[in-house]
Amino acid sequence: MQIVVFYILCIVLFAIWKKVNAYEAFLTGVENSFKTILTIFPNILAIIFAINVFLHSGIMELLSNFLSKINIIPEIIMQCILKPISWSSSLLMMSKVFETYGVDSKLGALSTLIQGGSDTTIYIVALYFSSIKMKKTGHTIWVGILTDITTFIVSYLLIKLL
Amino acid sequence: MNKIWSILVLIGIFISILTGSTEELGSIIINSATDAFQIFLKLALLILFWNGIFQIAIASGLIKNITRLLKKPLAFLFPSIDKDSLCMEYICSNLVANMLGLGAAATPLGLKAFQLLQEENNKETPSPAMITFVLLNISTLTFFPTTIISLRSMYQGKTSISLIFLMILVTSIATIFTLTLDRILYFITLRKKK
Numbered sequence: 001m002q003i004v005v006f007y008i009l010c011i012v013l014f015a016i017w018k019k020v021n022a023y024e025a026f027l028t029g030v031e032n033s034f035k036t037i038l039t040i041f042p043n044i045l046a047i048i049f050a051i052n053v054f055l056h057s058g059i060m061e062l063l064s065n066f067l068s069k070i071n072i073i074p075e076i077i078m079q080c081i082l083k084p085i086s087w088s089s090s091l092l093m094m095s096k097v098f099e100t101y102g103v104d105s106k107l108g109a110l111s112t113l114i115q116g117g118s119d120t121t122i123y124i125v126a127l128y129f130s131s132i133k134m135k136k137t138g139h140t141i142w143v144g145i146l147t148d149i150t151t152f153i154v155s156y157l158l159i160k161l162l
Numbered sequence: 163m164n165k166i167w168s169i170l171v172l173i174g175i176f177i178s179i180l181t182g183s184t185e186e187l188g189s190i191i192i193n194s195a196t197d198a199f200q201i202f203l204k205l206a207l208l209i210l211f212w213n214g215i216f217q218i219a220i221a222s223g224l225i226k227n228i229t230r231l232l233k234k235p236l237a238f239l240f241p242s243i244d245k246d247s248l249c250m251e252y253i254c255s256n257l258v259a260n261m262l263g264l265g266a267a268a269t270p271l272g273l274k275a276f277q278l279l280q281e282e283n284n285k286e287t288p289s290p291a292m293i294t295f296v297l298l299n300i301s302t303l304t305f306f307p308t309t310i311i312s313l314r315s316m317y318q319g320k321t322s323i324s325l326i327f328l329m330i331l332v333t334s335i336a337t338i339f340t341l342t343l344d345r346i347l348y349f350i351t352l353r354k355k356k
Contacts, residue, residue, distance in 0.1 A: 003306075003311070003321070004311060007308075011218050011222070014219075015221070015222035015224075018223055020218070020221050022222070025214075025218045029213040029216055029217025033209055033213035037209055040202070044205070045198040045202075047167075049171070049191065049198070050171050052194045053170065053171050056174070056186065056190045057176075057178040057181070057187060058178055059177050082166075088205070091205070095317065098317040098319065099317065102319075103319025104319050108314075108319065109325060112310055112325065113328060113329055116304065116307045117332040117333055117336050118300055118301050124296065124299055125296060127269075128272070128276050129296075132276060134280070134287075134288060136286060136287045136288065138288045138292075139293065139344075139347050140293050143297055144296075144297060146339075146343065147297070151333075155332050158331070158332065
C-alpha cells in the first residue's frame, strides 16, 4: 500500500513545486469523470447478470473437473475471453475471483497479472479506427489478440513457476 | 458483445434446466442487480478518485515533463514521424500517460495523436506508424496500474512490490512481443510491394 501513498505524494509535491492549484485540478478531474461513470453502470448490470447466470448454471461443476487438472478455474477462463472485448467486464471477473478465492491467493495473483498485462484489444481498435472513420485496420486486431494470448500464457507460467 | 452476452445467458439457462438448478438460479438472477450495484460503487468511486489525481498530474505539467525525457527513445519506434511535430508530442504524452497508469487521461491524447497520424497518412489504409501506435495502446506498458492495485486493496489484499514487479514484467513481455511481431509483418508487406 505504501506505493500508492508514495505515488500520490510525488504527484502532489510536483504540483506544489509548479505552483499549480492542485485542489481545483482534483475537483475538475472528479467532475469530468461523472459522465463516464454513469455510462458504465448499464454495462456492468448487463454483464453481471450474464456472468451470474452462466457461472451458477452448474457449468462450473461440469468444467471444474477438467480444469482442476491444470489448476485453472472457470472464472479465469471467462476473464480471458472477456479481456479483449470489455475492460469493465474482465475487471468484474477479477473481482469475482478476489471474492471467491481471496486476493492474496495464487489465483488472485494470476487474475491480477492477466488484467494488468494488456488492454482491451477489440475495443481499442474499434475506438481508434472509428474515430477517423477508417474501415481497414491492417494487422492490428490479429497482433492484438496474439498479444492478449501471450499475456495469458506468460501470466500462467509465471504464477505456476513461483 | 451482443452475441457473447446472449450466448452466456442462453447457455447458462439451458444448462441449469438440464442440471435442475433453476430454482437457485432464479434467486441469483434477482440478486444480480444488487451485486452489480456493489461492484459499480467500488469501481465508480475508484475512477472518480483517480481521475481527480490524474487531473493534478496533467495540470501541473508532470506528464509533459516526462514526455520530454522519453521523446528520443520513442521517436525510434516511429521513424516516419517528425520528432518535433505536434503529432509526436501527442503520441509521446499518450504513451507516458499509459505508463503512469493514467488510462483515463491517455485516451483523449491518443485519439488526437491518431487523427494527426491520419492527416499525414491521408489514405484509406492505415500507415505503419498508425498500426504501431494502436498496438502500443493495446499492450499498454504500465508501470503503475492504479485501478488494479486499488481494487486489490478494496478486497483487503496486499499488493507486494514483487507482484507489481511481475505485472510490469508481463506487460513488458506483451509490449516486446507486439512490437516484434509488428516489425516482422511490416517488413513482410514491404517485400511484397517490391
